[in-house]
Amino acid sequence: MTRLSLERQPLVTGIERRLFLRQTLSLGALALLTGCDISDQDSVQGVLRFMSRWNDRAQSWLFNRSRLAPTYAESDVVRDFRYNAYFPEDAVPRLSAADYRLELSGLIADKRPWTLERLHALPQESQITRHVCVEGWSMIGKWSGAPLGTLLEHVGADLTAKYVGYYCADGYYGSIDMATALHPQTIMAFGFADATIPAKYGFPFKIRIPTKLGFKNPKWVTTLYVTNRPTGDFWPDRGYNWFSGL
């Protein structure tokens, strides 16, 4: 049965507009107080870092090595892919194909450097996947190259180690978890949009990892290493989450 509202005794009879205004104003003052942002305090930074490490563990637990990133049709590929780095486009490293050597270090049996020619001889495959930036934009692109796992097996890397680290020609550095390094879609992309990958997108190659945010897809890679120790990582050293999985 519906009770008729007219029976009700309004509690809010005779609201004084001034009282309402005053209360609203004090509420506004409270809201302004929260504007005194505490994010920069050391203790708060500590809490945020603690939660970020917790999220590393949660994401690593969530990560499924056989779960593939969605792939798209050729018609979904954007034509003008965004150039993205922490420096302007005219400052990108321009490496010479002939002189290039990929250095290997850490828990790897055969540490002899690889020429680009030898890298190109590895079995290659293509993928059309979505690149997702930590800032929120995303773009579908086509990359071709050799699975990173193939190289790691080839050189006798310790596949039970925790991390695969990288150094890049632009001074960029970081690492990914071994599970992601061995994921079938993690490739050394020598090609972009059916052509040799241009300098602005990472020539001679970018490690394309469709299961990670864009900043975990290093370009102009010059060194790979395998280690059990947590490594430095460019953006995580600046407050971003290390695992940054998708």
Next chain:
Amino acid sequence: MTAKTIRPAGDAAPPTLHPLSRRIMHWINALAILLMIGSGWRIYDYYPALPINFGFPYAYTLGGDLSKSEALNNEDGLANALGWHFGAMWLLVLNLTAYLVIGFVSGHFRRDFLPLRVSAVFLDFIAALRFRLAHRLGEYNAVQKLLYWGVLLATIVTILSGLSIWKPVQFKELTWLFGGYEFARVVHFFGMAAIVGFIIVHVGLAVLVPSTLFAMIVGRGPHRHREHRP
């Protein structure tokens, strides 16, 4: 049939409207939602999901001082916002889960938020517009019930669309359900907007009827409520 106990009016202690567990969960939720919205607004501003020229004023976003981030980390203030967002999400989800479980088991939802009839919503809404809708502590009118179900639904949709943005590979089916990565961001935005809409009404009414705020802090009304029951 049990006989009704007649209590002497006036001198009995006011009944508990909100048990301690619910009050704690309410304020944890309030904190978690504020952290999520504040940080979410800054994250939105870095790359707006909507194709319109709209952004949240920087002062109302959470994530610290921009120049400090620049000086310390050569980073433009997004890292803190993301840190808050992915930290507070655990607080929000764990607290909400506890609320849902306790709400179902204790009968809080059934007792206080049901039944909900269209006719009752209509009548109460008209009454509310004419400022004729009574507010009895501990008893929810139809418009309130609808709003509570609505904000619960909006919160769940916002959490699920958020998960589909956070993990578009591991939860790719969920992302697909929300229309893909880009559209899931739009859903996430409007879920937030619905929650903000609720908060404005909710806080506005708490200001109009401060005894409700009192009850959500100490658990009972400021005085025994006299009701006219036919």
